[in-house]
Amino acid sequence: QKEVEQNSGPLSVPEGAIASLNCTYSDRGSQSFLWYRQYSGKSPELIMSIYSNGDKEDGRFTAQLNKASQYVSLLIRDSQPSDSATYLCAVLGNKLVFGAGTILRVKS
Amino acid sequence: NAGVTQTPKFRILKIGQSMTLQCAQDMNHNYMYWYRQDPGMGLKLIYYSVGAGITDKGEVPNGYNVSRSTTEDFPLRLELAAPSQTSVYFCASSFRLGELTGANVLTFGAGSRLTVL
Numbered sequence: 001q002k003e004v005e006q007n008s009g010p011l012s013v014p015e016g017a018i019a020s021l022n023c024t025y026s027d028r029g030s031q032s033f034l035w036y037r038q039y040s041g042k043s044p045e046l047i048m049s050i051y052s053n054g055d056k057e058d059g060r061f062t063a064q065l066n067k068a069s070q071y072v073s074l075l076i077r078d079s080q081p082s083d084s085a086t087y088l089c090a091v092l093g094n095k096l097v098f099g100a101g102t103i104l105r106v107k108s
Numbered sequence: 109n110a111g112v113t114q115t116p117k118f119r120i121l122k123i124g125q126s127m128t129l130q131c132a133q134d135m136n137h138n139y140m141y142w143y144r145q146d147p148g149m150g151l152k153l154i155y156y157s158v159g160a161g162i163t164d165k166g167e168v169p170n171g172y173n174v175s176r177s178t179t180e181d182f183p184l185r186l187e188l189a190a191p192s193q194t195s196v197y198f199c200a201s202s203f204r205l206g207e208l209t210g211a212n213v214l215t216f217g218a219g220s221r222l223t224v225l
Contacts, residue, residue: 088150
C-alpha cells in the first residue's frame, strides 16, 4: 500500500463547477495534511494546510480531513481554467510524504 | 528576497559523468531538502539536512551525495550519472519539519531538469 494515494486523473470539470480532489494515507500518526498546486514545468506551491478533523475554507478552496477514515480532500468551487494543474497531497507524520498528484483540467 | 535558488535549470549529462546541483536559500531556514520528481510521480526525498554539518538520507539516496557546510547552501552531487537519474530535481527549505503550519511551510526552488543520455 502506498503511503499517500491519489487518483492520477485527469479530472475534467467545466468552468464554474466544483472540483473534488481526494487523497488517502496509511500512517495513522500523521499530523499535518497539505495540498500543493503544481503547474506544468513549475515547482509546487502550497494552497492549503489542515491539521484538525473537519473543514477548512480559504476563498474558493476547502480542505476536508477525516482522520478516522484516513482521508483528506480538496474542493475547488467555481473552478477556473487557471486552476488546471496537478494537485499534490502531502502528509506529515515522522516524515513528509507526497502523493503522485491528480491532474485537474477545467474546460471553458 | 530570493527564497530558494537552484542552478542550473537544465543540464544534459552523459552516462558516467558527474555534476553538482547547487541550492541556496536566504531565509535562514534550518531544514533543507532535495527531492526528485519523475513524470507522473510525486516528489521523492533524496537527502535532507536539519542544519549545517548534519545530513541524512531520504527515500532514494543511492547515487547521490550531499554536504551542508553553511546554513545557506545545500549542494547535491551526482557521481557516475545513470539514465535512471533523469528527472526534475527540487530543492526546498523550511524552519523545521515537525510542525508545518501556515507560517512554516516548505519553500521550493524552481527546479533543475536533468537528462542523462
